[in-house]
Amino acid sequence: MNAAAITVSDRSFRGERPDASGPALKALLEAAGVTVVKTAIVPDEPALIAAVLRQLADEGGCELIVTMGGTGLSPRDTTPEATCQVIDKRLPGMEEAIRQESLKKTPFAMLSRGIVGARGRTLILNFPGSPKAVKECFAVVQPVLSHAVKLLRDEDPYAGVHPASAAHHARSGAAHD
Amino acid sequence: MNAAAITVSDRSFRGERPDASGPALKALLEAAGVTVVKTAIVPDEPALIAAVLRQLADEGGCELIVTMGGTGLSPRDTTPEATCQVIDKRLPGMEEAIRQESLKKTPFAMLSRGIVGARGRTLILNFPGSPKAVKECFAVVQPVLSHAVKLLRDEDPYAGVHPASAAHHARSGAAHD
Amino acid sequence: MNAAAITVSDRSFRGERPDASGPALKALLEAAGVTVVKTAIVPDEPALIAAVLRQLADEGGCELIVTMGGTGLSPRDTTPEATCQVIDKRLPGMEEAIRQESLKKTPFAMLSRGIVGARGRTLILNFPGSPKAVKECFAVVQPVLSHAVKLLRDEDPYAGVHPASAAHHARSGAAHD
Numbered sequence: 001m002n003a004a005a006i007t008v009s010d011r012s013f014r015g016e017r018p019d020a021s022g023p024a025l026k027a028l029l030e031a032a033g034v035t036v037v038k039t040a041i042v043p044d045e046p047a048l049i050a051a052v053l054r055q056l057a058d059e060g061g062c063e064l065i066v067t068m069g070g071t072g073l074s075p076r077d078t079t080p081e082a083t084c085q086v087i088d089k090r091l092p093g094m095e096e097a098i099r100q101e102s103l104k105k106t107p108f109a110m111l112s113r114g115i116v117g118a119r120g121r122t123l124i125l126n127f128p129g130s131p132k133a134v135k136e137c138f139a140v141v142q143p144v145l146s147h148a149v150k151l152l153r154d155e156d157p158y159a160g161v162h163p164a165s166a167a168h169h170a171r172s173g174a175a176h177d
Numbered sequence: 178m179n180a181a182a183i184t185v186s187d188r189s190f191r192g193e194r195p196d197a198s199g200p201a202l203k204a205l206l207e208a209a210g211v212t213v214v215k216t217a218i219v220p221d222e223p224a225l226i227a228a229v230l231r232q233l234a235d236e237g238g239c240e241l242i243v244t245m246g247g248t249g250l251s252p253r254d255t256t257p258e259a260t261c262q263v264i265d266k267r268l269p270g271m272e273e274a275i276r277q278e279s280l281k282k283t284p285f286a287m288l289s290r291g292i293v294g295a296r297g298r299t300l301i302l303n304f305p306g307s308p309k310a311v312k313e314c315f316a317v318v319q320p321v322l323s324h325a326v327k328l329l330r331d332e333d334p335y336a337g338v339h340p341a342s343a344a345h346h347a348r349s350g351a352a353h354d
Numbered sequence: 355m356n357a358a359a360i361t362v363s364d365r366s367f368r369g370e371r372p373d374a375s376g377p378a379l380k381a382l383l384e385a386a387g388v389t390v391v392k393t394a395i396v397p398d399e400p401a402l403i404a405a406v407l408r409q410l411a412d413e414g415g416c417e418l419i420v421t422m423g424g425t426g427l428s429p430r431d432t433t434p435e436a437t438c439q440v441i442d443k444r445l446p447g448m449e450e451a452i453r454q455e456s457l458k459k460t461p462f463a464m465l466s467r468g469i470v471g472a473r474g475r476t477l478i479l480n481f482p483g484s485p486k487a488v489k490e491c492f493a494v495v496q497p498v499l500s501h502a503v504k505l506l507r508d509e510d511p512y513a514g515v516h517p518a519s520a521a522h523h524a525r526s527g528a529a530h531d
């Protein structure tokens with residue numbers, strides 16, 4: 001799987017604050033066997049965020065794009081709005097699963113506004129902008145990432161899987177259509 | 178209560194795969210005292226799905242429409258998008274409750290994108306397309322279905338209920354306005 | 355913090371039913387140190403609800419607006435739709451947290467359609483219209499209200515906080531950007 005890790009932060013873009021989230025995510029993705037083909041730091045400008053997402057999805061060969069930052073309530077936090085502009089399918093269940101898990105740790109999780117959706121065959125995830133949040137959110141979605149990307153690409157997620165295991169997944173409700 | 182059970186599946190529409198979800202839901206609805214006035218299998222064509230939903234809600238005398246299938250991530254999965262086109266009220270709480278319960282059983286539940294909403298006085302539910310998922314989802318919503326349909330029709334959900342029971346429900350927050 | 359408490363109810367507007375939710379919320383807000391600068395009862399007219407929200411956010415000096423009522427399924431329940439018209443940022447996490455907590459008490463919570471969002475620097479919350487529901491919903495959001503309002507106003511939520519406490523919050527994922 002090819003992925004892009006995009007940090008959204010005015011301060012990191014201007015060099016005023018080191019980007020700790022991007023390297024943290026890159027390490028997590030690589031440990032999970034994902035090839036990180038692109039990392040970038042973009043400022044909190046919704047038109048620019050949307051343009052970056054469109055380019056990576058349409059021409060960048062990325063099956064997965066994870067953004068970090070810009071999901072909060074400050075006036076400059078516009079990553080969710082930029083993401084909504086570019087996706088054609090929304091995955092509210094992944095958004096809910098991330099927040100539900102985070103909410104077990106802190107009530108402030110309810111203020112996170114991250115969107116999950118697909119643009120064509122590319123899955124786009126909004127994570128908050130801190131290494132700790134990145135790690136927690138990635139742990140929630142990791143079990144389903146490969147399956148999700150295969151479905152988006154219209155591939156059989158069970159190709160090469162031992163039949164008994166595939167049947168188990170099918171029974172779990174994951175293989176319905 | 179009159180209901181329609183609509184299976185959305187290219188393969189079942191073409192006769193390549195038997196529709197197991199439709200009969201499973203029909204049996205569940207009838208066991209719950211609901212009259213199933215219509216069953217159908219439609220292909221994964223969003224314009225066609227939307228047209229079927231509109232017709233059943235506006236002229237079909239259905240108080241409840243349940244779709245099965247097309248809620249996933251494959252390119253042809255467009256039931257949620259078709260449903261969003263036809264509803265005038267969305268019920269995110271029913272969507273969340275279904276996914277939250279499913280998530281206890283499998284992390285793949287977070288990939289389900291089912292929508293719940295109302296078109297006029299008709300409640301529309303998107304279930305995934307497998308008999309097992311249909312059974313699990315129905316168990317989540319069954320306790321509130323009759324109440325929901327009555328509210329949509331502007332009927333008093335407590336008519337005929339013993340006053341003490343109605344007061345209990347009112348105290349539970351269900352009868353506020 | 356300055357807040358408005360707006361009851362949405364045809365019957366209370368016409369004087370046919372006393373407004374118990376408004377006074378209950380006012381007492382809760384004041385006990386939490388919030389100044390209630392405006393209370394009102396408006397009928398279930400979406401254009402009117404939207405106009406009241408816009409006026410209070412844009413000219414009323416309110417950092418927080420809480421509506422009570424109109425979140426259900428009856429034909430006249432349109433508070434969520436009116437709220438969606440006026441917000442520029444949506445906070446699905448607060449909506450989910452409220453419903454998730456309510457769902458522990460009654461399955462009817464899944465029928466509540468309350469929206470949470472921001473219009474400019476004003477946070478807008480839809481609560482159901484019963485004193486009991488108001489109390490339960492307020493308990494869910496109270497821990498994050500002050501933080502949320504400060505973020506919306508681009509203030510540092512940690513100003514005046516002991517550094518160790520701020521660092522604790524930052525580690526909890528609340529201070530990322």
